[in-house]
Amino acid sequence: AQKITQTQPGMFVQEKEAVTLDCTYDTSDPSYGLFWYKQPSSGEMIFLIYQGSYDQQNATEGRYSLNFQKARKSANLVISASQLGDSAMYFCAMREESNFGNEKLTFGTGTRLTIIP
């Protein structure tokens, strides 16, 4: 079963509008973390934002915020005032517990966001 589901393969958004990228997850682990990464056409994965399962408030980082709904197991990324440079692939990922203290991430299939001038 897929652990991270991103149901939007592609989205087109007008510049300066807000956009929400969907992510749902599946885990039985009470302690987990959720990450969003951006991958421009150049290939590198850029960390955007993190939400811990016990965090009381939704995470925010500049124009990025995470709409964390624990009961629904969703962790949607919201980008406010979109810019042309936001055009990229966006990946949601979940951290699983491991025995060795390293961070094993499971990724979704991604959403390709295109900002229209």
Next chain:
Amino acid sequence: ETGVTQTPRHLVMGMTNKKSLKCEQHLGHNAMYWYKQSAKKPLELMFVYSLEERVENNSVPSRFSPECPNSSHLFLHLHTLQPEDSALYLCASSRTGGPNEQFFGPGTRLTVL
């Protein structure tokens, strides 16, 4: 720049060749990772090294052989690859313990002819 570098950025090789991918991190991290990114598939974790010990090996074929000589360097040795191994290979590093994000390199785009 994320502090993680990968060389080469692009590699074309035949099925009988032997090549190596190199990753270096300048962040003082003690865990390093190899991922494979194929078209229309999620990133697949291949190997994890924590404190220079291999701790994860996700059923990767033996034609991929990782090496971690120290906490700053990670290699992926390739031999007798198949065309379906063509993909973007991403290296990442992180600190161990806690919700530490992984920092990724720019990747090596591998094409196997």
